[in-house]
Amino acid sequence: MTLKLPSALLAMLVLIPTTGHAEERALFLQKVYMSFCLKHFDDYGALRAGLIEQGLPKLAPQQAAPFLQGREGDAWPVPYQGQFGQFVLTLPAGDNLCAVMARRADPDSTGRWFATLAETAPEPLEVQQVLDESTHTPLNGEARTRAWRWAAPAALQQLQLTLTTASEPEAAIQAMVSLAVIRAEQQER
Numbered sequence: 436m437t438l439k440l441p442s443a444l445l446a447m448l449v450l451i452p453t454t455g456h457a458e459e460r461a462l463f464l465q466k467v468y469m470s471f472c473l474k475h476f477d478d479y480g481a482l483r484a485g486l487i488e489q490g491l492p493k494l495a496p497q498q499a500a501p502f503l504q505g506r507e508g509d510a511w512p513v514p515y516q517g518q519f520g521q522f523v524l525t526l527p528a529g530d531n532l533c534a535v536m537a538r539r540a541d542p543d544s545t546g547r548w549f550a551t552l553a554e555t556a557p558e559p560l561e562v563q564q565v566l567d568e569s570t571h572t573p574l575n576g577e578a579r580t581r582a583w584r585w586a587a588p589a590a591l592q593q594l595q596l597t598l599t600t601a602s603e604p605e606a607a608i609q610a611m612v613s614l615a616v617i618r619a620e621q622q623e624r
Contacts, residue, residue, distance in 0.1 A: 457541035460515070464522065464537045464610055465548050467513055471524055472533035472614040476594060479616075480530040486511060494523070502536060503527055534613035542600035545610045546581075549598040553583035560585040565595070576603035584617070591619045 475482040487493075491511055494502070499510035508527035512519040513535070525534045537545075556562045566582035578601045586593035595615045601608065 457539060458544045460521065460537060460540040461544035461548065461610070463515055464535060464540045464545060464612065465552075467522060467524065467535050468612045468614075469552075472535065472612070475533070476614055476616060478530075479526055479533055482533070483509060483526045483530065486526075499525070502534075531616040531618075532613060533615075534611055536608050537610040538608060540600075540610040542579075542602045542609060545600055545612075546579075546598065549596070549612060550581070553581075553596040553598070556585040559587050560594075561588065566597070572601075575601035575606040575608060577601065578606075593617045 471482065486509075493499070494510040494512060499508070502510045502523050502525050506527040506529075508525060508529075510523050510525045513522035513524050515521045521538045523536045525536070526532070527534075554562055554564075562583055562585055564581070564583050566580060569577060569579045572578050578599055580597065580599040582595055582597040584593045584595050593616075595613075595617050597611075597613045597615070599611045601610075603609075
């Protein structure tokens with residue numbers, strides 16, 4: 436007697452490794468974000484200096500430009516499984532923003548870990564979700580952006596944690612996570 440798998444089950448088995456890889460990339464994105472952006476939020480200038488001092492390969496200005504989104508600054512490819520091209524760390528000029536972009540990362544897994552992190556500010560900071568919107572972009576298709584702010588009452592600055600995900604499998608960037616230090620005068624804009 437031969438055992439035949441229904442075609443739907445066979446299709447699911449074929450997709451399991453892809454889903455696993457996408458979730459693996461989402462976890463790697465989390466690790467990079469927490470190791471660089473979250474850990475060094477109080478001094479992105481020192482982080483930049485440390486990366487330069489270590490001689491880590493930076494993207495050339497023309498290669499970095501799309502990742503910096505019109506700003507001056509620096510961008511580093513982050514190796515993943517021994518290869519470059521899937522993750523980029525950016526530190527725009529001004530030393531108040533750190534972002535990590537992933538070419539491929541499961542949008543649902545990324546959304547879950549990031550929302551859990553963003554909604555759980557350390558004491559005495561308070562959390563406020565300030566953005567949840569979807570837009571259509573030529574390179575990424577439908578993209579959802581969510582942002583939360585962490586601040587102590589009457590603080591002169593806040594931390595803004597932002598996540599943008601695109602669910603299209605062929606999106607140029609499927610996930611971008613950032614942490615910005617926002618000063619009181621910037622909050623009014």
